[in-house]
Amino acid sequence: MSTTTTTTVSVNKEARMTTQERRNAKLSQKDWKNRQRKKEKSGGLLELTGRQKVLNFLLHFIMVVMVLYCLIPLFWLLISSTKTNEGLYNSSGVWFADQNVFFQNIKDTFTFQEGIFPRWLVNTLLYAIVAGFGSTIFATFAGYAIATMKFPGRNSLLWITLVFMSIPTTVITVPLFLMYSKIGFINNPWAVIVPQLSNPFGLYLMIIYSQTSIPVSLIEAAKLDGASSWKIFWKVAFPLVSPGFVTVLLFALVGVWNNYFLPLIMLQDMHDYPLTVGLNVWLKMGGDASLHAVPNNLIITGSLVAIIPLIISFLFLQKYWQSGLSAGAVKQ
Numbered sequence: 001m002s003t004t005t006t007t008t009v010s011v012n013k014e015a016r017m018t019t020q021e022r023r024n025a026k027l028s029q030k031d032w033k034n035r036q037r038k039k040e041k042s043g044g045l046l047e048l049t050g051r052q053k054v055l056n057f058l059l060h061f062i063m064v065v066m067v068l069y070c071l072i073p074l075f076w077l078l079i080s081s082t083k084t085n086e087g088l089y090n091s092s093g094v095w096f097a098d099q100n101v102f103f104q105n106i107k108d109t110f111t112f113q114e115g116i117f118p119r120w121l122v123n124t125l126l127y128a129i130v131a132g133f134g135s136t137i138f139a140t141f142a143g144y145a146i147a148t149m150k151f152p153g154r155n156s157l158l159w160i161t162l163v164f165m166s167i168p169t170t171v172i173t174v175p176l177f178l179m180y181s182k183i184g185f186i187n188n189p190w191a192v193i194v195p196q197l198s199n200p201f202g203l204y205l206m207i208i209y210s211q212t213s214i215p216v217s218l219i220e221a222a223k224l225d226g227a228s229s230w231k232i233f234w235k236v237a238f239p240l241v242s243p244g245f246v247t248v249l250l251f252a253l254v255g256v257w258n259n260y261f262l263p264l265i266m267l268q269d270m271h272d273y274p275l276t277v278g279l280n281v282w283l284k285m286g287g288d289a290s291l292h293a294v295p296n297n298l299i300i301t302g303s304l305v306a307i308i309p310l311i312i313s314f315l316f317l318q319k320y321w322q323s324g325l326s327a328g329a330v331k332q
Contacts, residue, residue: 074307075094076093076094077300077303077304077307078304079093079094079095079096080093080297080300081102081105081297081300081301081304082096082097082100082101082102082105083096083097083099083100083101083297084097084099084101084297085295085296085297087099087101087297088296088297088300101297102301105297105298105301106301106305108295108298108301109298109301109302109305112294112298116270116271116278117278117302117305119271120273120274120275120277120278120279121275121305121306123189123272123273123274123275124257124274124275124276124306125309126189127189127192127193127196127256127257127259127263127274128253128256128257128309130193131192131193131196131197131252131256132196132249132252132253132255132256132257133249133252134193134197135196135197135198135199135202135252135256136199136202136245136248136249136252138197138198138199138203139199139202139203139205139206139248140206140238140241140244140245140248141233142157142203142206142207143202143203143204143205143206143207143209143210143241144206144210144214144233144237144241146158146207146210147206147207147208147210147211147214148210148214148216148219148237158204158207161200161203161204161207162204164198164200165200165201165204169261169262170261173195173261173262173265174265176195176262177265177266180266186266186267186268187266187267187268187269187272188272189272191266191267192259192262192263192266192267192274195262196252196255196256196259196262199248199252199255201251202248202251202252205244205247205248206241206244206245206248209241209243209244210237210241210244213240213241213244214236214237214240214241218236219232219236219237222235222236246317249317250313250314250317253310253313254310257274257275257276257309257310258276259274259276260276260277260280263276263277264277275302275306276306279299279302279303279306282294282298282299282302283299
């Protein structure tokens, strides 16, 4: 009885199909078979249609343009750091000069003005490590708590985070300066570090990452086994969210390393400047004839040295951007 009913329904469906629909179905099936034959002939690679080939070419062209847009300034910076101050103007901007003085430029950069550049480099490393790691740890703690724990005001915190993400940091820098100046908190490194411990973007990212990466059943099982909240976070949750932690950490390091406006208005002592402010001071001194001129080749070499730690951090931390770290949280 069931077989007869199914056959009747199938016949009725075919009867309701118009001639054009049947023709389209046959053409689609034929086209699929032709594409499968071409795929088998090409060794398993599916042959693209004309439109797909054009789109593929455009996407690759745009990607190449974006890569060149990023690499050409770096290439120019590397080439220019090998030249003398006169060689910057007497040679091609995209190729080496006759005289290569790269190591001499490095030495002169680190010894110019009684070695102020190494001090700026150490300051920048200090600000980036303390503020970058601090903001990432706070964002991870808060993101995990908001994503996995239930408490009053939990949803409000998420909305407040979204609101603060839309506010540019430069907007609140001047109010921060006025507030810190009232309590005598300016002109010291903590005036640069403390404001950057707040990272709304990192907090929002960790909330979303924790919600999608940490199974609630895994946390409940750990609680049933008698694990404390602190142990659950480090032994169960953190291995799961570690790729998100590294992502937020890299964004935080880059943000603190490249921050210019905040240390500019918070610091007055030249010895407390980070590289961004210090190199800009050199640039202004190089363009002002009334001041002790700074050779442009030293400014360029200092700029090259300033980006090397960021490149090293990316190369070192990129291996942690793998989602297979969840195996560390599986109960043995």
